[in-house]
Amino acid sequence: xxxxxxxxGTEILLGNIVNTNANYLARKCAELGISNYYQVSVGDNxxxxxxxxxxxxxxxxxxxxxxxxxxxxxxxxKEVTAKVLNKKLIEHSHTKERIIEYFTRKKGLEITExxxxxxxxxxxxxxxxxxxxTAPGLIVKTEEGKIIILLPGPPNELQPMFDMDIFxxxxxxxxxxxxxxxxxxxxxxxxxxxxxxxxxxDGQTNPTIAPYAKTGxxxxxxxxxxxxxxxxxxxxxxxVEELEKRFSTHIYTNKEEENLEDVVVNLLVKHNLTISTAxxxxxxxxxxxxVNVPGASAVxxxxxxxxSNEAKxxxxxxxxxxxxxxxxxxxxxxxxxxxxxxxxxxxxxxxAVTGLAGPGGGSEEKPVGTVYxxxxxxxxxxxxxxxxxGNRQKIRELTVINGLNLLRTSIIExxxxxxx
Amino acid sequence: xxxxxxxxGTEILLGNIVNTNANYLARKCAELGISNYYQVSVGDNxxxxxxxxxxxxxxxxxxxxxxxxxxxxxxxxKEVTAKVLNKKLIEHSHTKERIIEYFTRKKGLEITExxxxxxxxxxxxxxxxxxxxTAPGLIVKTEEGKIIILLPGPPNELQPMFDMDIFxxxxxxxxxxxxxxxxxxxxxxxxxxxxxxxxxxDGQTNPTIAPYAKTGxxxxxxxxxxxxxxxxxxxxxxxVEELEKRFSTHIYTNKEEENLEDVVVNLLVKHNLTISTAxxxxxxxxxxxxVNVPGASAVxxxxxxxxSNEAKxxxxxxxxxxxxxxxxxxxxxxxxxxxxxxxxxxxxxxxAVTGLAGPGGGSEEKPVGTVYxxxxxxxxxxxxxxxxxGNRQKIRELTVINGLNLLRTSIIExxxxxxx
Numbered sequence: 025x026x027x028x029x030x031x032x033g034t035e036i037l038l039g040n041i042v043n044t045n046a047n048y049l050a051r052k053c054a055e056l057g058i059s060n061y062y063q064v065s066v067g068d069n070x071x072x073x074x075x076x077x078x079x080x081x082x083x084x085x086x087x088x089x090x091x092x093x094x095x096x097x098x099x100x101x102k103e104v105t106a107k108v109l110n111k112k113l114i115e116h117s118h119t120k121e122r123i124i125e126y127f128t129r130k131k132g133l134e135i136t137e138x139x140x141x142x143x144x145x146x147x148x149x150x151x152x153x154x155x156x157x158t159a160p161g162l163i164v165k166t167e168e169g170k171i172i173i174l175l176p177g178p179p180n181e182l183q184p185m186f187d188m189d190i191f192x193x194x195x196x197x198x199x200x201x202x203x204x205x206x207x208x209x210x211x212x213x214x215x216x217x218x219x220x221x222x223x224x225x226d227g228q229t230n231p232t233i234a235p236y237a238k239t240g241x242x243x244x245x246x247x248x249x250x251x252x253x254x255x256x257x258x259x260x261x262x263x264v265e266e267l268e269k270r271f272s273t274h275i276y277t278n279k280e281e282e283n284l285e286d287v288v289v290n291l292l293v294k295h296n297l298t299i300s301t302a303x304x305x306x307x308x309x310x311x312x313x314x315v316n317v318p319g320a321s322a323v324x325x326x327x328x329x330x331x332s333n334e335a336k337x338x339x340x341x342x343x344x345x346x347x348x349x350x351x352x353x354x355x356x357x358x359x360x361x362x363x364x365x366x367x368x369x370x371x372x373x374x375x376a377v378t379g380l381a382g383p384g385g386g387s388e389e390k391p392v393g394t395v396y397x398x399x400x401x402x403x404x405x406x407x408x409x410x411x412x413x414g415n416r417q418k419i420r421e422l423t424v425i426n427g428l429n430l431l432r433t434s435i436i437e438x439x440x441x442x443x444x
Numbered sequence: 445x446x447x448x449x450x451x452x453g454t455e456i457l458l459g460n461i462v463n464t465n466a467n468y469l470a471r472k473c474a475e476l477g478i479s480n481y482y483q484v485s486v487g488d489n490x491x492x493x494x495x496x497x498x499x500x501x502x503x504x505x506x507x508x509x510x511x512x513x514x515x516x517x518x519x520x521x522k523e524v525t526a527k528v529l530n531k532k533l534i535e536h537s538h539t540k541e542r543i544i545e546y547f548t549r550k551k552g553l554e555i556t557e558x559x560x561x562x563x564x565x566x567x568x569x570x571x572x573x574x575x576x577x578t579a580p581g582l583i584v585k586t587e588e589g590k591i592i593i594l595l596p597g598p599p600n601e602l603q604p605m606f607d608m609d610i611f612x613x614x615x616x617x618x619x620x621x622x623x624x625x626x627x628x629x630x631x632x633x634x635x636x637x638x639x640x641x642x643x644x645x646d647g648q649t650n651p652t653i654a655p656y657a658k659t660g661x662x663x664x665x666x667x668x669x670x671x672x673x674x675x676x677x678x679x680x681x682x683x684v685e686e687l688e689k690r691f692s693t694h695i696y697t698n699k700e701e702e703n704l705e706d707v708v709v710n711l712l713v714k715h716n717l718t719i720s721t722a723x724x725x726x727x728x729x730x731x732x733x734x735v736n737v738p739g740a741s742a743v744x745x746x747x748x749x750x751x752s753n754e755a756k757x758x759x760x761x762x763x764x765x766x767x768x769x770x771x772x773x774x775x776x777x778x779x780x781x782x783x784x785x786x787x788x789x790x791x792x793x794x795x796a797v798t799g800l801a802g803p804g805g806g807s808e809e810k811p812v813g814t815v816y817x818x819x820x821x822x823x824x825x826x827x828x829x830x831x832x833x834g835n836r837q838k839i840r841e842l843t844v845i846n847g848l849n850l851l852r853t854s855i856i857e858x859x860x861x862x863x864x
Contacts, residue, residue, distance in 0.1 A: 037480045039471030040656060044462055046485070051459030060457045061492055065466070065483035072481055079499075236460060301728075301749065307735025308721075308728025311749050315727025318803050318836060320751075326759060327749025329721065329731050335746035339759075383738050416738060 025198065027058045028084035030076055032092035032101050033177060034067040045090045045182060052186060054234070056194050057202050057249055058086065068098045077108045077172075085170055086194075091177030093159035095138040101174055102162065106146045109166060113144040116151055116160075123158050146174075152189045157181040161190065171197075203256025204247040205264055206280045209271050210240060210429040217242040220270055224263070231260050233267075239418070240425030241284070276432060284428045285313050285320075291435045292323040292373070297401075299431075301327040302340050302365040302376040304352065305395065310377060310424045325372070328365060340364030340376075351390070353378050355407050358396035362407075366400045374400045375431050379410075381419045393419050397427045402438040406430070445618065447478045448504035450496055452512035452521050453597060454487040465510045465602055472606060474654070476614050477622050477669055478506065488518045497528045497592075505590055506614075511597030513579035515558040521594055522582065526566045529586060533564040536571055536580075543578050566594075572609045577601040581610065591617075623676025624667035627687055630660060630704060630849040631694045637662040640690055644683070651680050653687075659838070660845030661704070696852060704848045705733050705740075711855045712743040712793070717821075719851075721747040722760050722785040722796040724772065725815065730797060730844045745792070748785060760784030760796075771810075773798050775827050778816035782827075786820045794820045795851050799830075801839045813839050817847045822858040826850070 029049050035041050046063045053060045061084065066076045073092075080087045092101030106113050120143040127135045142158050145151055152161035154176060162174040173190060175182050195201065209217060214237040218225070221244075225233055231248035246263050250256035268275060276287050292299055301311045301324075311327040314320050328339050333352055336342040341364040342357055350356040361376035379395030386392035393414070398407040408430055412422045449469050455461050466483045473480045481504065486496045493512075500507045512521030526533050540563035547555045562578050565571055572581035579596040586592065593610060595602050615621065629637060634657040638645070641664075645653055651668035666683050670676035688695060696707050712719055721731045721744075731747040734740050748759045753772055756762040761784040762777055770776040781796035799815030806812035813834070818827040828850055832842045 036467075037470055037483065038474045038654075039467050039469075040654075042462060042464055042467040043483075047456075047459050047462040049459075050457055054458045061487065061489075062496070063457065063463075063485035067481065069481075076482070234458070234460075303728070303747075305735075306732065307740070307744070308723070308731035308747055308749065309735075311728035312726065312732050312840075315725075315729075315751070315840075316837070320727070324727070324749075324751045326751065326755035327728055327747075329728065329744075329747025329749070331735070331741050331744045331746065339746060417736070420732075420735075 025058050025086055026084045027053050027060050027086040027088060028080040029053075029060060029063040030080060030087060030089045031063070031065040031177075032068065032073060032089060033065075034069075034098075036065045036091075037067045044179060045177065048179065048183060049088055049090070049186070052191060055202065055204060055245070055247065056191065057198055057247075058194065068092060068100055070100055070104055073100060073104045074108050077105060081108075081166065081168075081170060087170070087172045088175065089172065090175045090182060093142070093174060093176050095136070095141050095158070097138075099141075102144065102146060105164065105172060105174060109146070109164065109172075111164075112147045114147050115143055116145040117143075119143045119145065119151060119153075119160050122153065122160075126158050152185060154181055154185060155188075156184060161185050163190075163193065200249055200251045201253055201256055202247055202249055203253055203260055204245055205260050206278060207244045207246070207264065207267055207271070207275055208277045208282075208284075209242045209244065209274045210276050210284060210425060211274045211433075212242065212271070214242050217244075217271075221267065224266065231263050233263065239421050240429075273433060273436070276429065284425065284432070285317050288428050288432050288435075289314060289317040289320050289323055291432060295435060295439045297371055297373050297435070298323050298325045300325045300365040300367070300372065300374045302361040302374065303327065303329050304331055304336075304361075304378040305381040306377050306379075306420050306423050306427070307331065309420055310375065310427050313424050313428065330361070336361060336364075353380055353390055353394060353396060355396055355398075355409065358398035358407050359405050362398035362400040362405050372400075373402075373431070373435065375427055376400075377423055377427055379419070379423060381416045381423075383416060395419070395423050395426075397423065397430050399431050399434040401431075401434040404434075404438065406434050445478045445506055446504045447473050447480050447506040447508060448500040449473075449480060449483040450500060450507060450509045451483070451485040451597075452488065452493060452509060453485075454489075454518075456485045456511075457487045464599060465597065468599065468603060469508055469510070469606070472611060475622065475624060475665070475667065476611065477618055477667070478614065488512060488520055490520055490524055493520060493524045494528050497525060501528075501586065501588075501590060501592075507590070507592045508595065509592065510595045510602060513562070513594060513596050515556070515561050515578070517558075519561075522564065522566060525584065525592060525594060529566070529584065529592075531584075532567045534567050535563055536565040537563075539563045539565065539571060539580050542573065542580075546578050572605060574601055574605060575608075576604060581605050583610075583613065620669055620671045621673055621676055622667055622669055623673055623680055624665055625680050625684055626698060626700045627664045627666070627684065627691070627695055628697045628702075628704075629662045629664065629691050629694045630696050630845060631853075632662065632691070634662050637664075637691075641687065644686065651683050653683065659841050660849075693853060693856070696849065704845065704852070705737050708848050708852050708855075709734060709737040709740055709743055711852060715855060715859045717791055717793050717855070718743050718745045720745045720785040720787070720792065720794045722781040722794065723747065723749050724751055724756075724781075724798040725801040726797050726799075726840050726843050726847070727751065729840055730795065730847050733844050733848065750781070756781060756784075773800055773810055773814060773816065775816055775818075775829065778818035778827050779825050782818035782820040782825050792820075793822075793851070793855065795847055796820075797843055797847055799839070799843060801836045801843075803836060815839070815843050815846075817843065817850050819851050819854040821851075821854040824854075824858065826854050 150163040159176040164172045236243040248256040248259035342360040365374035376398045382392035393412040570583040582594040584592045656663040668676040668679035762780040785794035796818045802812035813832040
């Protein structure tokens with residue numbers, strides 16, 4: 025099955041919004057094993073939209089259109105699709121009721137006349153309820169057996185609708201099933217990670233391994249096409265085991281929805297630890313990332329943002345001598361910051377960061393990008409030196425990711441490996 | 445002039461990357477007054493890329509292609525464009541020299557045989573030097589007078605090249621000139637801001653006002669089409685003055701490249717102030733944003749991330765009684781946090797944040813999204829209550845933006861309005 029993704033909306037053509045829908049749907053099609061040859065963005069213009077739909081029907085089996093299902097006159101996707109297919113728009117009473125319910129729930133919002141336009145559907149289409157808005161999704165089959173799916177444009181309506189209803193629908197149409205697992209890696213660069221599995225990727229047919237690079241991380245999706253889920257699982261298993269052998273402790277999770285800060289907070293909770301932070305060059309970003317996790321308040325004691333040497337002395341007990349002798353960006357200062365943040369309290373862990381994010385301040389000996397990260401876990405201090413590349417923003421992001429990862433590996437070393 | 449944007453790369457079709465290039469170029473075309481009717485993404489496939497170029501030539505005057513200029517066999521954009529136009533690829537000695545220079549600068553990188561592919565250009569094309577990579581841009585004119593521009597895919601190569609060379613080139617082709625100014629607003633919601641200028645937008649012909657919504661901010665671009673820059677400036681001036689009257693102190697800058705944290709840091713430097721921060725629900729994000737500004741270290745004393753009541757008492761001197769009586773999320777606690785962070789030091793300002801980012805912890809009286817922000821400037825404490833909507837992430841982002849804005853307006857009130 026070959027899909028074409030069509031994004032409708034003049035706001036895309038004017039550059040007012042980034043087209044993240046096309047990216048989302050492309051990823052989902054890849055997961056489903058559906059090929060995607062073209063993505064087209066077109067404005068809210070009847071003639072041009074009609075020509076885009078006709079062209080897509082001539083070269084794809086599945087058209088996914090997003091946007092243009094709203095209540096205003098500008099919203100034309102349903103109307104133009106119906107016209108191209110020579111079908112009528114008819115009122116859908118179930119959808120009309122849902123629109124009334126929606127507005128009853130959202131007290132203060134009034135139904136205007138043009139909202140009823142959203143209760144119209146293309147005759148013969150399958151209606152997909154929208155649990156986060158008023159425009160339903162539509163699945164239309166053409167006489168030639170092609171499928172056109174119309175979805176609302178706002179990502180918070182589109183994504184749940186796709187995940188809950190469209191993904192399973194398309195999955196059923198594919199011969200067999202697709203089974204996939206995810207492995208998330210930190211602490212190894214993208215190109216090194218790819219080199220480490222080049223032989224697996226070169227030789228792969230089924231399952232396939234698809235690497236996705238994120239700042240400081242690499243995610244690997246392993247996907248098998250099979251006739252049943254159980255068969256898929258069995259196909260994926262040896263590949264996952266091989267990857268686990270190769271990346272070992274660099275793997276921080278195999279759960280799709282879990283990210284690095286979730287893992288760190290879960291480890292802290294599991295081992296009944298609290299944490300204090302001491303940040304210099306990241307200026308609060310690392311703690312801000314931990315606080316991303318709902319419920320982080322249970323493990324986070326306090327954080328210190330100590331940019332100046334005075335603050336490092338006053339709040340973290342870094343000795344004046346250490347700062348004088350080794351400088352603020354040094355292994356010794358990082359270690360004392362971590363000790364100071366921990367304050368020798370029991371069940372307390374800490375992380376401390378000091379580095380040069382640039383653009384100014386670098387030297388031959390300590391160039392911009394030099395960062396020391398220290399963790400104190402179970403009374404032991406561990407310091408690592410990093411040499412990051414990139415601009416100020418990138419250096420700070422990489423510091424946050426690698427800091428969280430050092431914390432993760434330190435907790436595991438102290439409380440999980442030692443106790444075995 | 446009508447443009448079509450063509451993004452080349454299988455990584456877009458697989459959903460591995462978000463197509464930010466199309467967004468960037470669409471915005472630039474809008475600024476230039478060039479209409480954009482279609483955006484197409486296509487993979488590294490000779491036949492399909494050729495068909496996309498042919499279709500675009502039949503319906504647009506200007507084609508901008510991005511991606512596929514790299515050194516590998518997969519990179520086909522130059523080759524396919526030449527074939528469609530029936531032109532040859534020839535070696536360009538200036539580009540060849542630049543490639544050698546590039547690799548000499550990047551010690552450790554070796555020139556491989558396929559790098560010489562990047563020194564080939566389409567005959568008769570204008571070469572645009574790439575100052576951030578090895579693939580030059582190309583401008584090709586067709587026999588029918590249409591223009592095809594080929595640009596490298598990596599945004600850090602594409603954007604500087606476009607801004608420095610392509611934008612002025614296209615601007616010259618347009619009849620007359622485009623002159624535009626920017627106004628950035630904070631503290632007024634998007635829909636309210638739009639309502640406040642609906643009459644101006646409805647009645648506009650030249651100049652035009654284009655609003656762009658960002659989280660917690662609205663940016664207005666005022667663009668005039670004129671025969672000279674001076675005429676453009678004169679056309680834009682009364683509109684900018686009218687907007688300044690309507691939005692007054694909500695405008696935080698009229699400089700394109702300046703953002704809210706830049707403005708705040710500049711104000712602190714200007715008035716010889718230093719700042720301490722005290723964050724609860726934002727957990728370091730606000731300070732992290734300030735530290736975005738290179739040189740922020742000169743004004744930032746220290747930051748406290750005080751999630752727990754104990755930390756608020758210990759490090760910020762919030763009284764136990766206040767926390768007991770009014771709760772951690774209250775006007776009184778925010779004010780005491782700001783006082784505590786300031787520590788009664790001269791020339792010291794502070795900002796304190798306490799709120800409920802959710803998802804848990806809300807009540808009838810204090811629902812999720814309730815945030816108090818306090819600023820202490822020049823010895824005076826100002827506290828504002830906010831009721832934000834959205835998920836945890838959104839509430840925290842809105843808190844950061846509105847906190848920075850409160851700091852900005854407080855410093856202006858204390859040091860600029862009073863002294864007049």
